[in-house]
Amino acid sequence: MDGTIQCPRCGETMSVEFNDLEDDFLDVECDGCGARLGINYTATIELEDIEVLSVPIIANIICSYCNTDNDFEEIEEKAGSEQFECENCGALLEVNWTDWGEKVSVDLLEEPEENRMAQEWEDYDGDRFWGDEI
Ligand SMILES: [Zn+2]
Ligand SMILES: [Zn+2]
Numbered sequence: 723m724d725g726t727i728q729c730p731r732c733g734e735t736m737s738v739e740f741n742d743l744e745d746d747f748l749d750v751e752c753d754g755c756g757a758r759l760g761i762n763y764t765a766t767i768e769l770e771d772i773e774v775l776s777v778p779i780i781a782n783i784i785c786s787y788c789n790t791d792n793d794f795e796e797i798e799e800k801a802g803s804e805q806f807e808c809e810n811c812g813a814l815l816e817v818n819w820t821d822w823g824e825k826v827s828v829d830l831l832e833e834p835e836e837n838r839m840a841q842e843w844e845d846y847d848g849d850r851f852w853g854d855e856i
Pocket of ligand 1: 731
């Protein structure tokens with residue numbers, strides 16, 4: 723028989739098909755946020771509990787600095803923003819997402835530290851450092 727469940731993560735309701743004959747465990751994907759849900763239920767179609775088994779990773783977060791593709795996990799809200807460092811170059815990025823990660827934009831907040839140091843080194847006036855008195 724069909725039953726209706728509600729995703730504990732995003733609140734989306736959806737219908738699932740239960741096995742009438744025995745207690746079982748269902749593994750479904752949420753229509754709203756794409757999380758995998760595990761549903762324990764009994765033959766009387768009383769829901770025991772619903773847990774979030776796994777959530778989709780937002781992929782294709784392209785670092786604006788080095789163009790590396792980063793994965794971004796575990797968003798807890800439908801829309802929001804979070805800062806993280808690029809796995810490859812260490813640049814500080816800000817990710818803004820909506821629709822549980824279906825729409826994503828990435829801003830470069832800070833260039834990687836190594837690059838900032840290299841830049842300072844290039845700007846450094848070597849003559850002044852060593853001085854003229856020997
Ligand atoms: Zn959901
Ligand atoms: Zn990068």
